[in-house]
Amino acid sequence: MASPTSQLWSARCRSLTGAVFPRAAARSLHEGPDTVDELLDRNLVKKKKNEEQRSKGSDEEEAVLLERRRLTSIRWESLCLYRDTIRATRFFSWPDARGAVWRDVLRSNALREFEEARFERDPEIITRLLIGGRDAVQSALYKLADAQRKKIAEQEEEEKIRGGR
Numbered sequence: 001m002a003s004p005t006s007q008l009w010s011a012r013c014r015s016l017t018g019a020v021f022p023r024a025a026a027r028s029l030h031e032g033p034d035t036v037d038e039l040l041d042r043n044l045v046k047k048k049k050n051e052e053q054r055s056k057g058s059d060e061e062e063a064v065l066l067e068r069r070r071l072t073s074i075r076w077e078s079l080c081l082y083r084d085t086i087r088a089t090r091f092f093s094w095p096d097a098r099g100a101v102w103r104d105v106l107r108s109n110a111l112r113e114f115e116e117a118r119f120e121r122d123p124e125i126i127t128r129l130l131i132g133g134r135d136a137v138q139s140a141l142y143k144l145a146d147a148q149r150k151k152i153a154e155q156e157e158e159e160k161i162r163g164g165r
Helices: 004-020 022-026 036-043 056-089 102-116 123-164
Strands: none
Touching (some): 056 123
């Protein structure tokens, strides 16, 4: 049995809670749903019965959202390709026949090509441009790596010849 002091304290808390939070006195925290189904029924948003019968406006909104996703994806891929191109040009630090550094020449060409294709809307053409650009960057890096390997091999041969004397 509870002591009179604790009963008084409990009654006082209940009255204060009821004055400050009127609904708290009416419903306890422990009066939750009895089953999982009841919990789900209370808290989940109910789907419409005729979900298959969508209005024309919702179909148009869905089409707009799909178009935005497609454009966002294309923009993202284009930016990734442009950044990869700029990163790849860091390795081209020697001058060309005119004396311009290859890095700057490649960057200006990449910028020009991206600007020319900026307002292209045909998804097939955009995809071709992205694939072609990706292939060009990869092939340029492979050729650069092969040239570096050959140069290293030549230097090793020269060192063997010098060391053999």
